[in-house]
Amino acid sequence: MLRTAIKGMWAHKLRLTLTALSIVLGVAFVVGSYVFTDTIQDGFDKLFGDAFAGVDVQVEAEVLEFAQQGETFPSFDEGLLDQIASVPGVEMAVPSVSGFAQLLDPEGNLLGISGPPKFGFSWVEDPTVNRFSILEADGRPPTAAGEVAVDAGTASRHDISVGQEVDVAFENGKGRFRVVGLASSVSQTDFGTSSLLFFERREAQRLLGLEGQLTAIILRAEEGVSPEVLLERVEAVLPEGLIAATGEQLEQSVVEDLETGLGFFNTALLVFAAVAILVGAFIIQNTFRIIVAQRLRELALLRAIGATSRQVIRMVTTEAALVGLVASALGVGTGILLAYGMREALDLFGFSFPRGDLVVVTRTIVLGMVVGMVITITSALLPAIQASSVPPVAALRVGAGHTRRASLRRRAIIGISVTCLGIAGLVVGLVWLGITWVGAGALLLFLGVAILAPLVARPAGSFLGWPFPLLFGVPGLLAKENTRRQPRRTAATASALMIGIALVSFVAVLSSSIRDSVKQSLLESFAADLTITSVNFTTGVSEEFVDDLAQLDDLAAVSSIRTGSVRITTADGSLEIETNIAAVDPGTVEQVWATGAEPGVEAVVEGMIVETNQMEERGWAVGDTLTLEFPSGESSELEITGTLASPAFGGVLISEERYLRHYDLTAPDVVFVAVAEGVALGDAQRQVQDLAVDYPLVQVQSKSDFVADFENQIDQLVTIFNGLLALAIVIAILGITNTLALSITERLREIGLLRAVGMVRRQVRRMVRWEAVIVAVFGAVLGVLLGGVLGWAVRLALADDGLEVFSLPVTQLLIYVALAGVAGVIAAILPARSASRIKILDAIAYE
Amino acid sequence: MVWALATQPRLNGLTTAAADDYRYRPDPVRIEIMASSNSISPSAHPAVRMVDGVKIYGEGETAVRALRGVSLSIERGRFTAIMGPSGSGKSTLLHTLAGLDTLEEGEVFIDGTALSTLKDRALTILRREKVGFVFQTFNLIPTLNAEENILLPLSIAREDVERHWFDQIVQTVGLGDRLSHRPSQLSGGQQQRVAVARALMSRPIIVCADEPTGNLDSRASEELLGFIRGAVDEIDQTVVMVTHDPLVAAFADEVVFLDDGLITSRMADPNADAIFDHLKSLGE
Numbered sequence A: 001m002l003r004t005a006i007k008g009m010w011a012h013k014l015r016l017t018l019t020a021l022s023i024v025l026g027v028a029f030v031v032g033s034y035v036f037t038d039t040i041q042d043g044f045d046k047l048f049g050d051a052f053a054g055v056d057v058q059v060e061a062e063v064l065e066f067a068q069q070g071e072t073f074p075s076f077d078e079g080l081l082d083q084i085a086s087v088p089g090v091e092m093a094v095p096s097v098s099g100f101a102q103l104l105d106p107e108g109n110l111l112g113i114s115g116p117p118k119f120g121f122s123w124v125e126d127p128t129v130n131r132f133s134i135l136e137a138d139g140r141p142p143t144a145a146g147e148v149a150v151d152a153g154t155a156s157r158h159d160i161s162v163g164q165e166v167d168v169a170f171e172n173g174k175g176r177f178r179v180v181g182l183a184s185s186v187s188q189t190d191f192g193t194s195s196l197l198f199f200e201r202r203e204a205q206r207l208l209g210l211e212g213q214l215t216a217i218i219l220r221a222e223e224g225v226s227p228e229v230l231l232e233r234v235e236a237v238l239p240e241g242l243i244a245a246t247g248e249q250l251e252q253s254v255v256e257d258l259e260t261g262l263g264f265f266n267t268a269l270l271v272f273a274a275v276a277i278l279v280g281a282f283i284i285q286n287t288f289r290i291i292v293a294q295r296l297r298e299l300a301l302l303r304a305i306g307a308t309s310r311q312v313i314r315m316v317t318t319e320a321a322l323v324g325l326v327a328s329a330l331g332v333g334t335g336i337l338l339a340y341g342m343r344e345a346l347d348l349f350g351f352s353f354p355r356g357d358l359v360v361v362t363r364t365i366v367l368g369m370v371v372g373m374v375i376t377i378t379s380a381l382l383p384a385i386q387a388s389s390v391p392p393v394a395a396l397r398v399g400a401g402h403t404r405r406a407s408l409r410r411r412a413i414i415g416i417s418v419t420c421l422g423i424a425g426l427v428v429g430l431v432w433l434g435i436t437w438v439g440a441g442a443l444l445l446f447l448g449v450a451i452l453a454p455l456v457a458r459p460a461g462s463f464l465g466w467p468f469p470l471l472f473g474v475p476g477l478l479a480k481e482n483t484r485r486q487p488r489r490t491a492a493t494a495s496a497l498m499i500g501i502a503l504v505s506f507v508a509v510l511s512s513s514i515r516d517s518v519k520q521s522l523l524e525s526f527a528a529d530l531t532i533t534s535v536n537f538t539t540g541v542s543e544e545f546v547d548d549l550a551q552l553d554d555l556a557a558v559s560s561i562r563t564g565s566v567r568i569t570t571a572d573g574s575l576e577i578e579t580n581i582a583a584v585d586p587g588t589v590e591q592v593w594a595t596g597a598e599p600g601v602e603a604v605v606e607g608m609i610v611e612t613n614q615m616e617e618r619g620w621a622v623g624d625t626l627t628l629e630f631p632s633g634e635s636s637e638l639e640i641t642g643t644l645a646s647p648a649f650g651g652v653l654i655s656e657e658r659y660l661r662h663y664d665l666t667a668p669d670v671v672f673v674a675v676a677e678g679v680a681l682g683d684a685q686r687q688v689q690d691l692a693v694d695y696p697l698v699q700v701q702s703k704s705d706f707v708a709d710f711e712n713q714i715d716q717l718v719t720i721f722n723g724l725l726a727l728a729i730v731i732a733i734l735g736i737t738n739t740l741a742l743s744i745t746e747r748l749r750e751i752g753l754l755r756a757v758g759m760v761r762r763q764v765r766r767m768v769r770w771e772a773v774i775v776a777v778f779g780a781v782l783g784v785l786l787g788g789v790l791g792w793a794v795r796l797a798l799a800d801d802g803l804e805v806f807s808l809p810v811t812q813l814l815i816y817v818a819l820a821g822v823a824g825v826i827a828a829i830l831p832a833r834s835a836s837r838i839k840i841l842d843a844i845a846y847e
Numbered sequence B: 001m002v003w004a005l006a007t008q009p010r011l012n013g014l015t016t017a018a019a020d021d022y023r024y025r026p027d028p029v030r031i032e033i034m035a036s037s038n039s040i041s042p043s044a045h046p047a048v049r050m051v052d053g054v055k056i057y058g059e060g061e062t063a064v065r066a067l068r069g070v071s072l073s074i075e076r077g078r079f080t081a082i083m084g085p086s087g088s089g090k091s092t093l094l095h096t097l098a099g100l101d102t103l104e105e106g107e108v109f110i111d112g113t114a115l116s117t118l119k120d121r122a123l124t125i126l127r128r129e130k131v132g133f134v135f136q137t138f139n140l141i142p143t144l145n146a147e148e149n150i151l152l153p154l155s156i157a158r159e160d161v162e163r164h165w166f167d168q169i170v171q172t173v174g175l176g177d178r179l180s181h182r183p184s185q186l187s188g189g190q191q192q193r194v195a196v197a198r199a200l201m202s203r204p205i206i207v208c209a210d211e212p213t214g215n216l217d218s219r220a221s222e223e224l225l226g227f228i229r230g231a232v233d234e235i236d237q238t239v240v241m242v243t244h245d246p247l248v249a250a251f252a253d254e255v256v257f258l259d260d261g262l263i264t265s266r267m268a269d270p271n272a273d274a275i276f277d278h279l280k281s282l283g284e
Helices: A002-011 A013-049 A080-085 A152-157 A201-207 A227-237 A247-294 A296-304 A309-348 A362-388 A392-396 A408-433 A435-465 A467-485 A487-525 A543-550 A601-605 A612-618 A656-662 A681-692 A703-746 A748-756 A761-797 A810-827 A829-836 A840-844 B004-013 B017-021 B028-037 B090-097 B120-130 B146-150 B152-156 B163-173 B188-201 B218-235 B272-283
Strands: A057-061 A090-096 A098-100 A102-104 A118-122 A147-151 A165-170 A173-185 A195-199 A216-221 A242-246 A530-534 A555-570 A576-584 A608-611 A625-629 A635-644 A652-655 A670-675 A698-702 B048-057 B064-074 B079-083 B105-110 B131-134 B206-210 B238-242 B254-259 B262-268
Touching: A013 A247, A013 A309, A013 A362, A013 A703, A057 A227, A057 A247, A080 A090, A080 A216, A080 A227, A090 A118, A102 A195, A118 A201, A147 A152, A147 A165, A152 A173, A173 A195, A195 A201, A216 A227, A227 A242, A242 A247, A247 A296, A247 A309, A247 A362, A247 A435, A247 A487, A247 A703, A296 A309, A309 A362, A408 A435, A408 A761, A435 A467, A435 A487, A435 A761, A467 A487, A467 A761, A467 B152, A487 A703, A487 A761, A487 A810, A530 A681, A530 A703, A543 A555, A543 A670, A543 A681, A555 A656, A576 A656, A601 A608, A601 A635, A601 A652, A608 A612, A612 A635, A652 A656, A670 A681, A681 A698, A698 A703, A703 A748, A703 A761, A703 A810, A703 A829, A748 A761, A748 A840, A761 A810, A761 A829, A761 B120, A810 A829, B048 B090, B064 B090, B064 B105, B064 B262, B079 B090, B079 B218, B090 B206, B090 B238, B120 B131, B131 B188, B146 B152, B146 B163, B146 B188, B152 B188, B163 B188, B163 B218, B188 B206, B188 B218, B206 B218, B218 B238, B254 B272, B262 B272
Parallel strands: A118 A195, A147 A173, A576 A652, A608 A635, B079 B238, B079 B254, B131 B206, B206 B238
Antiparallel strands: A057 A216, A057 A242, A090 A216, A098 A118, A102 A165, A147 A195, A165 A173, A530 A670, A530 A698, A555 A576, A555 A625, A555 A670, A608 A652, A625 A635, B048 B064, B048 B105, B254 B262
């Protein structure tokens, strides 16, 4: 049977190539995701592998697990140094401070994209605990104020050399420094787009706003004292709020954090890969079904000469397995190339990752092969079973008339059941159980609609195809009729495209709803004329800058908002949640933000106010007392003294005064400014911006800037999603090409006849092209409808979380349908060409 | 069925009861209109002419010379049958005459136009305007109904339909109540009648028929040949037909015998017995 299968494959090599391509692309996506994340992981592992090389024990301020990123540089008093240094077994105790510092270009703009961390460190003089060293040829370490050492990778990326002057931005301002040395890590690792700057310790403390403070003490043990023993001794004397860990523990925790982060990223990529593979499965199944239908007589002949139905199944699945094998292998190779290309492309856009070889582990290859093979074989199984049910007498009948049609009723019942299951999954997921159920529900919904699609394929062909006969005459009429000919084929081809289009439509609907909801709440409740934020997510707005602002006469109000993580426990201990809270100044906040607080925002002075929906959801009431635990480890009992209408900033408000008491990092996240009456907004903005010149990290935006910036961010996100979904759509388009190519081989005689009675080649091409367009548009319409419904449902479920507006981006969705039409035209190029070039005589020659 | 009248005398070769069915008597007025509305212009050219046609399939040692220097003129208003054993080149001759296939040497003229001078597009349009086709099987587009199939060449050319002419053809071939049927809903004979109607619809210079009755029973064959004969007699339609059946060839005005890529003989005003005898003599 293997030989028959190979021969059968060879005979259909062209059509199988296209099928294989859809597997290749799907597998490549999976393999590419793994290789890419493994490679990044490997780079970071190397980067951190020697980060704690000389560290036996390190002392840091304690940060509770639930604290967010921006809060990771807590400090403690440097007086602790002497106490720790005197612990028996400590050979050396090195003080260290670190914080945010970023290079500026000569024009005063920040160098390098925001995102990858930009650190400033105090230079550690002892080379045994410092993983960085400065070679003689690269200058010397910073020893005085006004001196900086730059990591070698960053220096070469930005052409910085020893002796040069550079500007550096800190949270609280900026300064000019002379580069005295270039520091290389012991392992010569390149840090990608992260940059590291080193200052003399006292200078670093001043620059980072940590005078008299440290962020870490690095300890080296005396000989004969193991790090574990030293750790125990240090822990014994450590005051509350500080923790100690061995170098090994630190390394492990950093690597674990990274793995979690990258794992999340990898999962996200794999979700998109799964979509691509799902689409691929549709196409594979469709292809095998068509091939089997075309070979019905051949299969029946095999049955007639004694092949069992089991052998026929085995033959078809063997063929699928061979295709799957070759395609999966190609997919693995393509995936590795894809990962390489992805890294290079990101590098080009400024997202450099630590360099290193591509990491291709056995797990990746095995997974790619298994996924490709399993998908191909399972997709071919149903057609194989159908093939095996061919009665031997079919071999004797003329024409491939035999197709056992499952009754419409049965199809409708199954389709409606699956669709209902999908809707149920969606509802359950959206209301109670979360994203996995939503995903499963959506998958079932897609399948259900795909099962039902053949039932509407004929009327849809008539409806969507009606203009074509009027516009393009006979080629248009035949195109329309050809889409109605085999509803199952048309529907399967369209369904593959439907999935991709449904997802991009869903993204479009949801993003447009988010945009409009946020815009509405911004415009309705935020009275602020100017919004001041930090350009990155690491630092807040400089408090010194806020003090400067307060001096301006033309401003009516300057009100800061600070956010932070908190763990809230109810009095009876029944509920414990980790959430965000925001701190406001009750004296000024109403001038910039209509909080809608009841009885009034002043209530925060006495306790906390909570957003109405959250109160309801958690069963809280005004008057309840809750325990709030802050990242610093302190906790406080607070009474709910009021309610809040808007869920902005997390929906839980406390007073600024209380916040400053419990949080170490006090820079505001956002500062809202109201301009005094009679002052032109432009004038006020100019004054504020003039002040901001000395604070490169501060970003001043008018309300319209702010809205535009927000919209821009949403658009970027949408672009990324669409980019990741593009592959699924490309595969679906390949599917259209494939189906057309198969249909054309079936209709060879018909096309020959058309050519004989006078159809010119261009008309043949048109006929094929418009058929592709109708099928593509059918898929797109189904997709847009499904995506719209999904978007509507998800929006509804999130209405309480601030998605108050449902917005249907009609133009956008229509553009998607139109683009699908264009994609149909492209998909038809090759099949149309081959159809127009058939030899008339070959086509009409008798059997 | 109008033209059936004219075929009556030629039925002598057919040994079926079908002749009894030709009871219908045409309305003479209708015939007159049809004849007058046929506008084939008198011309010096024969409808189709082949000069020294050579057709070779394959290359090198395996090359087959399907036509080895054939010259043939098909005069206007004549019904010519081409006969010959399998592999004699009769289908090749028809296909090259019709512009479906090209010659290696020699030339084909349709209505005076040399086909070798035409590119694919021009050749296709010439076929559409000047040649009508009836094949043995698969004559119709399955997604189009009978009317759409009849009008196909005109629709492809986006030409207006002469409703009057269409009605007459449809009535003649007796498809009036079947026009909205798809091919799969028609009998084999009805399908071939649709094909003949389509071939006549554009008033071609020549109708090329390749074994048009090959898949029909004898009664349906007779009907179909009756229509073709009628078209020749009443509206001077030129027809070339390939067949291997003497009974079918007997409907023609002349039979051209082909063997091994060459014309071996011609027979004017044939009848089935004469053809049969001739074929037998060739075989000896």
